[in-house]
Amino acid sequence: MKIGIIGCSINGAYLAWKLSERNEVTVFEKNKAIGEKPCSGLISERIWKFIPKNEDIVENTIEEALIYFPKKKLKLKLNPKMLVINRKLLDQTVTKFAEKNGAKILLDNEVKKVYFVRKTKPQLIADKIYEFDYLLGCDGFNSIVRKALTLKKPKYKLGIYAYKKKKDESKLVKVFPSKNGFAWIIPRGSRVEYGILDNVNIARERFDKFCRLRKFKPKQIYSHVIPEGLVKLEAERVALCGDALGLTKPTSGGGVIWGLTACNILLKNFPNLKKYNNDIRKFFGPKFFFSRLGNRFARFFGQKFPRILPKEMYFDSDIY
């Protein structure tokens, strides 16, 4: 079968790797190189369930997160632990697996238009016109596939971060909740990352203040939109995955493990994409519900009734 994938970031590369075992796969990537997506790369050890273990892409291991509420510090003991992964190397590694299996990766090749006409195969225009049996949109928040299907954009926030050159191999992430988001400090071994996730209109101002208070003057700033909320889709020859589908955790904005989990659901059902779309809703619907609830609960008690919260608790970041 001929499969087209738009976007060669983590989800596009992973699906290309797996699907090219038995199919003819072409991946379109608008960037000139793999691994351009700004991302902190804080990903649980479950990543090794998806790709072979590779310590070369790990910068540090995080065992605890300290949440700074105004009148209380809550320690989360992370189980499983979180890895600070070099996201560029992760995407490049998975893309190499896809290429080894025979997937064609077309860099610097933006898809400009996608056509879905009922009962015909999906077509797209990039450097030329292509037709596929199945088309997978792994093209992130601004997905052209989602737009062509006239589906609504998920809600979104802005993530901004910068690095400070400083050796820090500590195993603790610091998190500072705000009304609609949070700020973070991640020790990355040879550098420290300062970041913020918040509403688009105030994120930059908050980030500048956060850095100023820590006497940090960033030289280069990275930022990107983070979607949140499952997009509903019913189609037979087309599917969305990862950020294009709004699959990031409401608590943290992390999307890699949820995205790859969705990829495995797709692979299990392929080529029955209608079933994939149903299974995704069944699997992630409750996760979104409980994650949002847990998020609100923790923020409410952390701000208003800090005494009710324990000092320390175990936390699985992939559930929420």
Ligand SMILES: Cc1cc2nc3c(=O)[nH]c(=O)nc-3n(C[C@H](O)[C@H](O)[C@H](O)COP(=O)(O)OP(=O)(O)OC[C@H]3O[C@@H](n4cnc5c(N)ncnc54)[C@H](O)[C@@H]3O)c2cc1C
């Ligand atoms: C600041 C920030 C920090 C984050 N930190 C974490 C973290 O610590 N842990 C975690 O798990 N997640 C994190 N995330 C979320 C994570 O980055 C995303 O969930 C993940 O990258 C989604 O992968 P994806 O493959 O779905 O899409 P994306 O990574 O968004 O990639 C989409 C790809 O499609 C390509 N593309 C788009 N349109 C076209 C087109 N028309 N033609 C061709 N190519 C196209 C893009 O160039 C891109 O390569 C963070 C996100 C941000 C913004």
